[in-house]
Amino acid sequence: MSEDAGRARGAVPRRDDDYSAQAAAERRRFAQEHTGAALAHVGHFSVDPAELAGNIENFTGVAQVPIGLAGPLLIDGEHAQGEFYIPLATTEGTLVASYNRGMRLLGECGGVRTTVVEQAMQRAPVFSFGDARQARAFGVWVDENYAGIKAAAEETTWSGRLIGIEKYSVGAMKYLRFNFTTADAAGQNMVGKATLAACEWIRALYPGGIDYVLSGNIDTDKKHSQLNVINTRGRRVIAEAVIPNATMQRIMGVDTATLFRSRQLSNVGTLISGACNNGSHSANGITAMFIATGQDVANVAESHAAIVYTQLRDNGDYYWSITLPSLILATYGGGTGLPTQKECLELLGCYGSGKADKLAEIVAATVLAGETSLGSAILAGDWVSSHDALGRNRP
Amino acid sequence: MSEDAGRARGAVPRRDDDYSAQAAAERRRFAQEHTGAALAHVGHFSVDPAELAGNIENFTGVAQVPIGLAGPLLIDGEHAQGEFYIPLATTEGTLVASYNRGMRLLGECGGVRTTVVEQAMQRAPVFSFGDARQARAFGVWVDENYAGIKAAAEETTWSGRLIGIEKYSVGAMKYLRFNFTTADAAGQNMVGKATLAACEWIRALYPGGIDYVLSGNIDTDKKHSQLNVINTRGRRVIAEAVIPNATMQRIMGVDTATLFRSRQLSNVGTLISGACNNGSHSANGITAMFIATGQDVANVAESHAAIVYTQLRDNGDYYWSITLPSLILATYGGGTGLPTQKECLELLGCYGSGKADKLAEIVAATVLAGETSLGSAILAGDWVSSHDALGRNRP
Amino acid sequence: MSEDAGRARGAVPRRDDDYSAQAAAERRRFAQEHTGAALAHVGHFSVDPAELAGNIENFTGVAQVPIGLAGPLLIDGEHAQGEFYIPLATTEGTLVASYNRGMRLLGECGGVRTTVVEQAMQRAPVFSFGDARQARAFGVWVDENYAGIKAAAEETTWSGRLIGIEKYSVGAMKYLRFNFTTADAAGQNMVGKATLAACEWIRALYPGGIDYVLSGNIDTDKKHSQLNVINTRGRRVIAEAVIPNATMQRIMGVDTATLFRSRQLSNVGTLISGACNNGSHSANGITAMFIATGQDVANVAESHAAIVYTQLRDNGDYYWSITLPSLILATYGGGTGLPTQKECLELLGCYGSGKADKLAEIVAATVLAGETSLGSAILAGDWVSSHDALGRNRP
């Protein structure tokens, strides 16, 4: 995807030392010349531009996104255990306060139990044939040659492992969906490369040759899909807590029976609207943590899907769970090693290899905290008033 | 949603001068004491903490998110006209280069035609009754009292205007969905406040009183839904371009007939997987612009829904359109006034009142640029190789 | 859609007196000659072939579908009041017994309250333009010319009334969705004709002419869609009942608390699977009534969508509601006047004009009866055993 040198007049300037403070400054000057906008604050950063190769092209400066600290969040996970302080990067007033409140509630209830139940990252090529029978025959061949396909795919990576291939038939096509585990990387590029290798291996061996496109749009990369909810993309993580009625009333000002009645209404609302989430606002917590910790924030598209399931127990206790079926994140690669991002990961004890499950648990616990707070605020009547008090929303 | 003073041991420290460099520094020290993680880079910022009231609580520092400049992007909009340089805040290598390439293509084809076709922001309370007939009667009453409801809602805001109320019946409930225009604000809080006022007006007047919850989860705030695709949330914006085959081949290395065949496969993939977007990766461009320009980035959840529609014309020209049915953004309020965010908006000529339609057009044009680039790369075979060259993705 | 006379060898024979016993017999002989299959029972019917013009082409005989009588079903509707005996045409053992059991339960609880809350039938043309702005301008023109469009549409029908036009923008297209009330007819053809007239009126008047297709597939005729659930197709009908725990236990062998817990699980299952119905089996009752009463049975596709909402009240009572958002039926036209079909409608007091709301209420009440029975059977453990006892299902 190379940019050719001889660009039309007006191209953003490049230099030999393109990842340098000078190059960035030149681009800011260029921008100011063309638009009149000074990029003074954008030019204020501590990251070394030389570190940014692989993360950005045409580096010009940084967005400063405020980070608020919430917590402590008490987690009873398999990977995350104890109290955590959560860095939330956002510009939306009330968000940190609201999550903080939920964390306090959950802390008083013994914390959040978190469980990662599955992991998978996909690339999904589509193979076209002359008719449906040829496509079906190809599917059989893929099953018979799974070992070879797996070997070809895994040759391109030391951490990715092919764990299965879904197969879907439509017309004369066979859609394959390669599922990999990708350790602590999010893995979209890793699996792209591995799947390409697998497809080329298939192309070389499949009798009569093969016609394929590397993505048939069922990956489903950077977009929500029911398929993600069903078959998991990234990590499937579950956060659970049991909240006594008295605690709920004291901190949130609402009783658990009212919450449970409201849950029924929310479920119906979700079914009417065809929404991908019967909870309140998982996207808020996920986004704020993703920005802070150097995730590919566009993955909020997939990651915000959620299923809330609750129980009102006979003693008034409220069991509250949220399942995130397609939480995509990394503690390695991508933006995780950049300065502020790495610091925020370190704040969570989540930087580097072997930490992605832990980070997934912390994100899920954070999301649950946010659910308890907003869900209660809607019922207790302080949803609007708290935004009035804490937000920057003029009438 | 106030936090009470007497917190458990370990609460994040607060001060009287809470929006100050000192308070932020104290929280960084606190974090380091509890976690061992230094927040040195997080503490490097040029934003004045005093400006952050209304945007964040427990301000501790900033995330530095690299911005790359793409462009020029030639737009033939009703609000955005001419060439624009697009600030993209991301840590994903290849993204800026890829969008840049698409912008070059579109620039050579006369640019992107952009059109904002609708605007609406919703809050959706649910009213519960004894049975379905009472709920139906309430719906009739709402219609008859629309003027009063509208007046009550609009009294809370000088820029929001109630433009209609959707009504959905399930069981003994009536779900209402208040639609407002919100000028240049995203407006979620504005419409929350206005809808609360409307509901309280209803409560005061409705014979026999009323039982409602301010959100029945069909808003559908911070989550994708089919309802958003159908009825618009935020702005419904369309970007269109016509690309000659020769230009496509020269810049993208793929012919338009191949692209059109691939479009058919992607449409089928979308139908199989139940995805909310039959395009490639709108979330990438939207997220990068949202971070740069101070949007509520969690709105990527709703905003990334898209419908791609293309034509292969007899002369080989490729008409390529993308419709964003629920693009939520602002040029006023929220994070738009923070230093780097404001600079990026000014770079686009989009800061302040009367600019939201323009920004929506620019985002849509950017998204289309990204579609042309990734869609082509998948077919031309440089998708994986370009990430290898430009990305930070270790095997 | 005329069939031309000179058919290839083997065409099904036609005669001048095509709607006659002789023509039907000739076709049965023809079938036997070509396939060896005697159609003796198919040829046993009491309907007069001469009555069948307008209902079938190439009439050859009849399918005899067994009818079982269930009931009494006690209904507290606005149109249906009192006890009804329900004709269910099916070949699935257990179905009649199961619905019957549910009717008994509901009868002991004071019956089913039924409410028709909306009615609409759609035809949805799509108009194509040069770009999105032209499409948007067209939408404005449609609003401005609504009165003329309405008049043109209604000129084709004495019972159909245009009640609104939904408008959806994608790319350079404007999808319109014409909503009509159609009195006691299902109305698909009526609204097709009326919408065609409206479109031709538009074509004649719209400056510069117009390019449209009469269906852009958002009608959404003969298929389930989320849009139907949201905006109603046919009738939106709600059935409600309140069942004391003791009655539930005595008749169904399950307590209401267990049912309510199971409801939570079913809701989650619906969200996982992306199903159009969080209830059990509305399609069973609807189909059996549709066959018996001469409905267009293919409308089961749309009609089986449902939303179940229940409450477990403090005294153990169980409020059980089901909302059918797109129940399409008729008491006039189509197959309703054929002999057995008419008799079954008369059995319900639903034949002819002014009866469709009543029939809709009876169908909804029947569906609720089926829900209570199957929902309980799954929990009480007699689901499988009853099918073993009553069904024709060999291992």
Added chain:
Amino acid sequence: MSEDAGRARGAVPRRDDDYSAQAAAERRRFAQEHTGAALAHVGHFSVDPAELAGNIENFTGVAQVPIGLAGPLLIDGEHAQGEFYIPLATTEGTLVASYNRGMRLLGECGGVRTTVVEQAMQRAPVFSFGDARQARAFGVWVDENYAGIKAAAEETTWSGRLIGIEKYSVGAMKYLRFNFTTADAAGQNMVGKATLAACEWIRALYPGGIDYVLSGNIDTDKKHSQLNVINTRGRRVIAEAVIPNATMQRIMGVDTATLFRSRQLSNVGTLISGACNNGSHSANGITAMFIATGQDVANVAESHAAIVYTQLRDNGDYYWSITLPSLILATYGGGTGLPTQKECLELLGCYGSGKADKLAEIVAATVLAGETSLGSAILAGDWVSSHDALGRNRP
């Protein structure tokens, strides 16, 4: 699900010889007494009531549904080969003529290629635990004990075979979805019984016992779901044909380029509306064949889902495929052995063991015929006029 003897006043009468002409006649008299409606035609039937045990309870008579014969339909299947005459039971005028026209078109193009690519029938229990980790551990146990589970399930059936168990985690639950092949039966009851046996086997062996419900609503029985589209329910069948432009124009009055343009619009309409079928009206043909051949007609709910995929080839040929991902049918059991139903199956050479794949192919080919006819009629402008000419739809 036994009905107790001592029914309230008004229960539908039962007799010792309940499956007899006398019992049916008594019920018709009963109905007439209570409603005034004579059931004369309903009482006209040739089926022997004694044959109906296992198919219906409270047998009262029959619905006579007119059958029209369409064809010949030329099929190039793996199970169905040659020309077939298709019995369509419907009361909707135009339907038989329209399908007939499509069959003529396809006959002139070499017929329809049909392929059954998958088969599966499901029952889907949900198991509840104390928390998500216990649920996850249970999933592992299920995998480890698959052989035992399979043996327990298959002990209940001689034709059903367990081919896999899908597993989905939400909260503290594990949803299992047992997939069986069921030979020539539709198999819903067979798999219910087998899954119950498997669950009881699990209950007996699982350490600490187990709490489950036999259906967690992801089967998804008698309702459309995205999961069915993805993972197949019943049979996944594909019908394909290649239609020269000249033939299309001669018979259908529309050229293939116009059809292909319209296909793009229909795809978009499907995405807007969230419909389960981007084709025209599969439900029509499926329903008419289901009634004629003794299928469980309620399965139209699941069976009408479809994905249309077409190509416009350089020579103007039109490749037209339709994929039915969840076509549920039987040639054995249920209503297939009843007199008229059996005759219609014999007409197709599809009665009895080993014929279900053949019937599936014929249904799919019929559906494709209907698609070509309606799809063309909408464009050629004879959609409305043909219903006017052939239908019973008064204005």
